[in-house]
Amino acid sequence: MNARQYLQDRLSTTLTNMGLNWPEKASIEPPREKKFGDLACNVAMILGREARQNPRSLAETIKSLVLESETELEKIEIAGPGFLNFTFRKNFWLSVIRDIEQKKESFGKSDYGRGTRVQIEYVSANPTGPLHIGHGRGAAIGDSLARIMRFAGYDVSTEYYLNDAGKQMDVLGKSTWVRYRNLSGIDAVLDADYYQGDYLTEVAGVIHEEYGDRLLAMNEDDAVFICREKAIALILEGIKKDLSDFMVEHQVWFSENSLIENSTVDQTLAMLLDKGLAYEQDGALWFNSTALDDDKDRVLRKSDRTLTYFASDIAYHKNKFDRGFDLVVDIWGADHHGYVPRMKAAVQALGRSPHSLQVILVQLVNLLREGRQVAMSTRAGEFVTLRDVISEVGTDACRFIFLSRKSDSPLDFDLEMVKRKTMDNPVYYVQYAHARICSLFSKAAEKGISFDNDSAFALELLNTSEDMEILKKMAEFPDVITSSARNLSPHHLSYYLLELAGTLHRYYTFHQVLTAKNKNLIQARMILFRAVARVISNGLDLLGVSAPERM
């Protein structure tokens, strides 16, 4: 039984009987200080303000009503300005172990999201070059958020939007064409605004391998087209490989080009005109986004008749909502933050609340080595790729670091530090807790100590303060999942896992397991440890980080 949920139910019922409602702002949380009990609730203070009543006397009333029919609580205390502090009976906390044993990899799962249909779009890098470290951060956040929200009962679909239309693709084709001709011994010049990266030489090499010098005999447009298509395909293949090695999954790969070809973009523009939200001026087509809280109007179709990216972005979001999503989450690099108001305006133009689009802005990753900046210039083509980083520091460490900061603060990523196996790199702290438990179990097997799965009576021996600390921490797990999902914040889960690992490590130095004084105590502690390992591995799985049995 979930403690927070239990109290919430008890309090809601009590309030109903008093003719009051549970206020949305009220919260039930573990208090900062242990002496304030297991969980504290501020509901009396919130209601006291609304009802202009003394919070403490309101709390007294609530307390006595709750206690009238109560079996799980040991005591309720009223403290400070009107906090209700709840302390459960010790045995109540033992039930979390049975809960974990029974639910296994589903422990922590809930229907909190009630099947709300959510789409999360992330990475969506143009297929003009390999992913760099910044894409990796967005990838980790998007992928992990998807896992967490699914676990919390949302119906989540993940997607990569492929910008495979427009001028950039033509530039990519031309850039590759130059490299191809270079390989064929022709002294072609790479314009300054072409893609400079060396990876295009590799791409051209593959094309040259396949076609030899034959492209030189074609008319140039056809040759550039072949270069363009081959380059997109090869680069995309690399991106997919990088993502899969980074444990990142996208269920849907959505082509921008398809929106143009099946005239979704045209239909969208027609709809905007129809609603009076678009107008022609100076030969261009404009979106009247100032009518919807943007600070200036935006061009949809330029006077040269070509479309802006914004036009297809609106069409894309129309398509998303047409597919029936209730909530659309876009994960963007923070340098696109100026884009948010116009996109929200577009969403409103589509007849949706601006809240049905949530944009997570991911700040830059500042790549360092021993405290010194690593140069990363896309223009010069000397950027550090995601592949370079994960092959140096590993997927687990990289993901955990990305998922240990809130997305909208810049991240210092020191390669040497992330390789270090200390608390500079907390992923090992969590993984070590798991490996330690696993190691203990293989030791137990060596010593011929087996589980007695029917030893419920022995659990009551788990009554030290370290036991209680660990039990309460495990019981928090489901609440951490729902709050991470609600706040779109995977990093809360990382912090939780660090805390849980901490309680385990502390326990480990205080209490012996396999050499405890009697068989029942050995059993009880093994069962406790098995539960901890389960919660850690469930949590790490949601972060896309492995839970190794030895390291």
Add this chain to the structure above:
RNA sequence: GCGCCCGUAGCUCAGCCGGAUAGAGCGUCGGACUUCGAAUCCGCAGGCCGGGGGUUCGAAUCCCUCCGGGCGCGCCA
């Protein structure tokens, strides 16, 4: 100039839909391995939560303002 984000311990960062005496790791210093993994644990020190005003019973959290840093403000992509 306008807009968004950030400013919390020496360093890196949590906490921010208001709640009790502001937290963690690293680093410094001092302790704990003949015993289940020391990639661990325990302890000491370290703070006008950038400054100032306001709202409130209560502000790191909300509002205003100033300072400092980042980013954005195109018929670019």
